[in-house]
Ligand code: SF4
Ligand code: SF4
């Protein structure tokens with residue numbers, strides 16, 4: 001009896017080691033401490049001295065949802081029910097906001113994507129019961145979310161009873177999924193958070209400012225969203241552009257509630273967001289003192305401020321951005337003043353000293369008796 | 384040596400007992416039954432994993448020849464609005480409670496016999512119908528059962544139930560840890576069907592280690608308590624949860640075996656009793672014995 005057990009153990013150990021040996025050749029160059037997985041100083045192929053799974057910090061797989069398989073047929077465990085046709089790509093798209101690939105492909109080391117059954121045994125009756133079997137692992141992954149939004153544990157939401165299986169399901173489902181992407185997520189314009197803060201009970205969060213103006217990705221904030229925050233059969237879809245959220249009832253800690261905002265608003269004080277009344281949306285003039293007129297109003301924030309968030313302040317000198325402007329490339333008429341022939345020959349800093357366009361242009365470089373705006377170097381075409 | 388004198392006394396009381404029923408004293412010696420095997424099996428119920436699908440209820444009935452109906456009919460979650468207890472028509476039931484600290488989903492708790500390591504039912508059974516088997520199961524012999532319902536009163540979890548609605552030969556029923564299935568090397572029916580493997584079947588010692596490991600690795604998910612590890616001296620069925628067990632329908636129990644459980648009975652003194660004709664005389668004798676034993680234990684402690 002003991003012998004059989006020892007043999008089994010050796011078999012188990014060798015089979016897990018072979019699974020782990022499929023690592024990419026380059027894995028030693030990864031930015032992970034070797035000690036995360038190896039217990040000895042110099043691991044070799046024959047003696048990799050691996051620590052016991054799971055190695056939480058080792059999830060390294062990532063694939064763009066678009067590059068992943070559209071449909072996966074899960075049919076290793078047919079019994080009472082037929083196979084499950086899993087719309088992998090749709091789920092991968094949704095997972096971007098809820099933990100990414102690692103949510104399901106947990107403990108996947110570098111290199112190839114391991115099959116679930118490399119760790120989860122197909123038989124429930126087994127020696128090592130510390131890791132769920134394959135049936136348990138699959139159902140935990142799926143049902144954790146599915147029952148949250150469907151409020152049901154009905155088997156037929158994923159399975160077809162075996163007696164109803166016709167064999168044509170795969171083609172039908174593949175057809176239905178072809179090229180299908182997750183629909184665009186409806187965003188609120190603003191969210192009002194009711195808080196208990198003595199710095200102001202109301203936080204007005206302009207969601208669309210952050211996504212459309214400041215160009216934040218969904219996953220900059222929504223990293224660990226539960227599926228049911230979007231999907232819930234009981235949720236009435238609301239067209240309301242304003243969402244109200246009772247943050248004072250939240251179970252989350254102060255740190256967690258502020259984490260997303262603070263990652264950009266590091267230097268702001270509480271009243272930047274907290275107030276006793278609803279705040280106005282972002283206004284360039286009010287926040288920076290610089291009015292965005294005809295041309296600048298058409299630009300995105302990134303056009304001037306670059307893509308790094310939070311945006312850096314920039315000065316008001318035109319040539320800080322418009323580095324290639326001179327009297328030949330710049331059409332002065334856009335300012336409302338069309339220069340006469342004589343003046344259009346001049347360099348910009350002949351009138352705008354030090355290229356500072358915020359101050360009054362100077363005429364006294366050439367003209368002792370003339371001054372702006374009493375005298376003009378051309379014709380006003382617009383006030 | 385008080386322990387020795389106590390054992391001597393118990394031996395002699397066994398002889399008295401044997402004398403009452405007219406059995407020879409040789410049959411009253413310890414047997415492999417009612418001895419705790421280090422390899423005894425158990426089930427770890429992780430209530431943070433259970434989805435409350437009630438497939439286990441169906442499988443249990445199906446495996447025990449009870450009317451089970453369609454598996455699909457168990458999808459109706461309305462029934463979870465009431466708290467239920469196991470009864471002769473359902474040896475295990477799922478009850479649902481409000482969410483714990485870990486998620487917003489309700490907590491579902493499977494209820495069945497805990498298969499105690501020091502079972503009060505075994506001790507209470509005056510005819511020795513109940514036994515703790517080597518694989519951990521606490522089972523009973525319907526042929527020996529006289530329907531006195533002492534086990535029902537003794538069980539700290541109120542598990543054994545009586546077929547009150549049966550006029551002829553009503554029997555005691557409870558989860559038998561699928562003794563007939565495990566004997567053949569099969570898994571208990573509920574463990575086998577559970578879609579999420581919320582029920583892990585394995586050697587109890589190993590399950591305790593696994594449970595501790597889960598708590599250590601997920602302190603946000605679990606409260607730091609394995610129900611059944613110590614309660615009433617330990618049970619074969621162990622539970623993990625995300626909230627206090629008192630809020631999940633579990634009784635508040637100490638670490639000592641339930642009152643009335645004593646080593647002597649564990650060692651099977653009464654295991655070979657035959658239901659006697661003069662039951663009441665026997666009951667009287669038993670109660671006297673039990674009373675004496677308690678007095679003696681008291682004396683020992685002093
Ligand atoms: S079958 Fe498993 S998941 Fe379903 S109710 Fe029973 S224990 Fe819970
Ligand atoms: S739970 Fe009750 S019926 Fe089950 S073994 Fe323990 S005392 Fe006996």
Ligand code: SF4
Nearest residue numbers: 443475558560561573
């Ligand atoms: S172990 Fe067997 S008898 Fe006990 S609850 Fe599970 S299926 Fe029912």
